[in-house]
Amino acid sequence: MNSKYEQLHKEYKNKLTREKRLIRLVQAGILVSFFALWEIAASRHWVDPLLFSSPSRVWNMFLIRIQDGSLLTHTSVTLFETILGFLLGTLLGTLLAAILWWSPFLSRVLDPYLVILNSMPKVALGPILIVGLGPGFASIIAMGALISVIITTIVVYNAFRNVDDNYVKVIRSFGAGKKQAFFSVIFPASYPTIISTLKVNVGLSWVGVIVGEYLVSKQGLGYMIIYGFQVFNFTMVMLSLLIIAVLATCMYQLVELLEKRLVTRHQS
Amino acid sequence: MALLELEKVEKLFFSRDSMTTAIKNISCAIDKGEFVSVIGPSGCGKSTLLSLISGLIHPTSGTIKLDGKEIKKPTPETGYMLQQDYLFPWLTIEQNITLGLKTMGKLTEETRKHSLYLLNELGLGDRANHYPNELSGGMRQRAALVRMLTSDPKLLLLDEPFSALDYQTKLKLEDLVFSTIKQHRKTAILVTHDIGEAIAMSDRIILLSHRPAQVIRIFNIPDELRNELPFQARNHPAFNGWFQDVWKELESLEQQI
Ligand SMILES: Nc1ncnc2c1ncn2[C@@H]1O[C@H](COP(=O)(O)OP(=O)(O)OP(=O)(O)O)[C@@H](O)[C@H]1O
Ligand SMILES: [Mg+2]
Numbered sequence: 071m072n073s074k075y076e077q078l079h080k081e082y083k084n085k086l087t088r089e090k091r092l093i094r095l096v097q098a099g100i101l102v103s104f105f106a107l108w109e110i111a112a113s114r115h116w117v118d119p120l121l122f123s124s125p126s127r128v129w130n131m132f133l134i135r136i137q138d139g140s141l142l143t144h145t146s147v148t149l150f151e152t153i154l155g156f157l158l159g160t161l162l163g164t165l166l167a168a169i170l171w172w173s174p175f176l177s178r179v180l181d182p183y184l185v186i187l188n189s190m191p192k193v194a195l196g197p198i199l200i201v202g203l204g205p206g207f208a209s210i211i212a213m214g215a216l217i218s219v220i221i222t223t224i225v226v227y228n229a230f231r232n233v234d235d236n237y238v239k240v241i242r243s244f245g246a247g248k249k250q251a252f253f254s255v256i257f258p259a260s261y262p263t264i265i266s267t268l269k270v271n272v273g274l275s276w277v278g279v280i281v282g283e284y285l286v287s288k289q290g291l292g293y294m295i296i297y298g299f300q301v302f303n304f305t306m307v308m309l310s311l312l313i314i315a316v317l318a319t320c321m322y323q324l325v326e327l328l329e330k331r332l333v334t335r336h337q338s
Numbered sequence: 339m340a341l342l343e344l345e346k347v348e349k350l351f352f353s354r355d356s357m358t359t360a361i362k363n364i365s366c367a368i369d370k371g372e373f374v375s376v377i378g379p380s381g382c383g384k385s386t387l388l389s390l391i392s393g394l395i396h397p398t399s400g401t402i403k404l405d406g407k408e409i410k411k412p413t414p415e416t417g418y419m420l421q422q423d424y425l426f427p428w429l430t431i432e433q434n435i436t437l438g439l440k441t442m443g444k445l446t447e448e449t450r451k452h453s454l455y456l457l458n459e460l461g462l463g464d465r466a467n468h469y470p471n472e473l474s475g476g477m478r479q480r481a482a483l484v485r486m487l488t489s490d491p492k493l494l495l496l497d498e499p500f501s502a503l504d505y506q507t508k509l510k511l512e513d514l515v516f517s518t519i520k521q522h523r524k525t526a527i528l529v530t531h532d533i534g535e536a537i538a539m540s541d542r543i544i545l546l547s548h549r550p551a552q553v554i555r556i557f558n559i560p561d562e563l564r565n566e567l568p569f570q571a572r573n574h575p576a577f578n579g580w581f582q583d584v585w586k587e588l589e590s591l592e593q594q595i
Pocket of ligand 2: 384386
């Protein structure tokens with residue numbers, strides 16, 4: 071009897087493994103055929119290789135640019151700007167949310183302004199940033215931060231407000247003031263929301279920084295795209311795009327890892 | 339001298355287009371070491387009364403004095419146990435029960451040891467490093483009780499602490515809470531829906547009217563019942579008579595609507 075169930079369990083496990091393997095296989099297949107098709111299409115001139123480049127050309131350029139060190143510079147510049155913009159946007163947004171929570175009066179006063187700022191396409195403010203902060207790092211980082219700060223403020227503020235009042239009662243019944251209530255209850259209870267805005271902000275910061283680089287930069291992956299576009303070097307454009315895809319994914323995965331570490335305990 | 343004195347306490351809640359009188363003219367005194375239950379129809383203002391005593395909200399008129407001093411804001415002298423346990427899910431049981439001490443800046447090695455001792459007393463000694471979601475409802479309620487006791491309050495406010503539990507757990511916890519409170523010589527006010535629980539646990543029962551809450555009647559429970567553990571009291575020959583009395587009074591209230 072027992073062994074029969076064990077057998078069934080084993081079969082069930084095998085089935086799961088098989089399914090997972092199949093999914094991975096198909097995923098890899100799609101990736102490989104995409105690049106293969108791209109390569110073939112370019113070499114057979116189904117598409118214009120001048121416009122669409124080809125994987126082998128991109129690879130060659132990758133090797134060359136790695137050797138002369140320029141790729142590393144561009145990548146690290148962009149990565150630095152993105153991470154800074156991301157951190158700045160998230161921290162500032164959370165700080166603003168805390169201030170709004172602290173002062174219900176202020177939050178009601180600022181409410182319509184937040185709505186306007188949130189609906190505003192932030193990249194449209196690019197030129198103003200450049201005028202204000204000068205054409206350089208500062209503007210680009212500001213753009214990376216600006217694009218996520220308002221939405222972070224709104225989402226995190228809502229999380230703060232939605233914390234069950236009874237938790238606050240518990241801590242207040244021990245004589246806690248507003249500050250203690252914030253740090254012992256409101257903030258830790260909103261952890262999960264804050265972490266999930268991090269995930270959104272990673273993507274947003276990339277948008278902000280790349281657009282920022284389009285506008286002002288002499289360095290960075292966004293600059294490589296614009297430059298490649300202007301001199302008709304689409305291999306360079308493709309290379310930049312691929313690198314951005316890889317890096318953005320890595321950052322997202324890192325945040326997700328962080329989430330798994332931090333949020334497990336928060337479901338009551 | 340009475341530990342807690344309520345004098346002509348009144349509480350109104352205001353909103354833009356309405357005004358609710360939750361409590362109207364309640365005066366009473368509770369002595370040190372007394373165990374008082376508050377019963378009354380649903381929504382009559384029992385929780386509001388406890389919140390007033392805890393200092394979380396303020397009376398619209400009248401005064402509430404603890405040890406002769408008017409209550410202005412929540413103090414660690416009063417422990418408040420809400421209807422649900424509200425343990426913080428992101429803290430371990432140990433961190434949860436020492437939360438009050440930490441908030442008051444009184445967390446030392448000694449008080450921490452004492453907290454763990456209390457936890458052990460209530461049968462959760464091996465759960466200190468668990469998280470609340472790993473505990474059953476009854477265990478969580480016990481942990482919440484420990485959390486309240488660690489800060490060593492004089493007055494305990496219990497808002498239907500057992501109503502979410504199954505009957506057996508409830509009976510066991512009644513005994514446990516009763517003996518813990520007697521042993522530490524605490525004064526307690528228990529809000530409950532359960533007439534039997536009120537009779538089995540308390541020295542006095544305060545019956546409140548429909549909203550706005552007013553004191554309708556006070557039952558003084560005789561010594562033979564109040565000195566027994568709640569479970570024994572429920573089986574005492576005198577218990578049924580008292581149950582009928584309180585039940586009739588509550589029933590006649592229900593008929594008044
Ligand atoms: N913060 C508040 N604002 C407005 N009205 C309130 C507030 N708190 C309570 N009330 C009202 O006061 C009345 C008494 O509420 P309370 O929670 O004290 O009742 P209760 O006796 O504890 O009820 P239950 O037995 O259901 O727990 C209710 O009519 C309720 O709607
Ligand atoms: Mg209530």
